[in-house]
Amino acid sequence: xxxxxxxxxLCFICALTFTxxxxxxxxxxxxxxxxxxxxxxxxxxxxxxxxxxxxxxSKHMSKDVFxxxxxxxxxxxxxxxxxxxxxxxxxxxxxxxENDLVYVDMIYSRxxxxxxxxxxxxxxxxPIRFTVKSTANDWYIINKYEKP
Numbered sequence: 001x002x003x004x005x006x007x008x009x010l011c012f013i014c015a016l017t018f019t020x021x022x023x024x025x026x027x028x029x030x031x032x033x034x035x036x037x038x039x040x041x042x043x044x045x046x047x048x049x050x051x052x053x054x055x056x057x058s059k060h061m062s063k064d065v066f067x068x069x070x071x072x073x074x075x076x077x078x079x080x081x082x083x084x085x086x087x088x089x090x091x092x093x094x095x096x097x098e099n100d101l102v103y104v105d106m107i108y109s110r111x112x113x114x115x116x117x118x119x120x121x122x123x124x125x126x127p128i129r130f131t132v133k134s135t136a137n138d139w140y141i142i143n144k145y146e147k148p
Contacts, residue, residue, distance in 0.1 A: 036095050036102045037132050037139040044090050046070055047110065061141040065130075068144060071112060076121070080114035087111040093127075102132040102139070 042060045046069055049057070053066050067073050071086060093105040106129075111122040131143040 034095060036097050037104065037134055039104055039130060039132060039139065039141060040090065040092060042141070043069070043106065043130065044088075047090065047108065048086055048088055060139065062143075065141050065144050069128075071110065071121075074121070076112075080118060080120045081116050083115055084120060085113045085115075085117075087113075097134070100134050102134050104130045104132055106130065 039060070042057060046057055046061060046066050049070060050072060052072070053063050057066055071084070076084070088108065088110045090106060090108045093107060095105070096103045105127065108126050108128060109122075109124045112120040114120050127147050129145045130141050131145075133140045133142050
């Protein structure tokens with residue numbers, strides 16, 4: 001008799017735990033996956049473009065932000081042969097919103113090699129945060145911050 005009561009009690013506790021866990025997962029909002037703006041393609045292009053600050057980029061990014069992330073604005077020592085080859089990865093981590101500003105956290109890695117395959121420069125797993133001014137119909141990157 002005691003064993004039956006114990007088994008019934010344990011079943012009741014398991015059912016109660018299961019019910020409360022499933023309610024919490026439904027009612028809690030997971031904000032880590034919310035996307036307020038989609039800046040990936042513009043940021044990716046700005047890092048890699050050889051065309052400079054184009055009209056397309058100027059619609060979504062300030063010239064200062066562009067100049068700070070494009071590899072073509074950096075001066076490389078003359079012993080490296082052009083054209084440079086860039087191996088680049090970019091990953092969005094999260095977005096947070098405060099009023100009309102969206103903060104987009106990303107990580108990038110960039111390896112630049114010269115025409116002969118010599119390493120010119122590289123950065124790996126660099127955290128970068130873009131500040132994006134968001135309106136009802138559009139967005140514009142106004143700042144970027146990299147941790148030193």
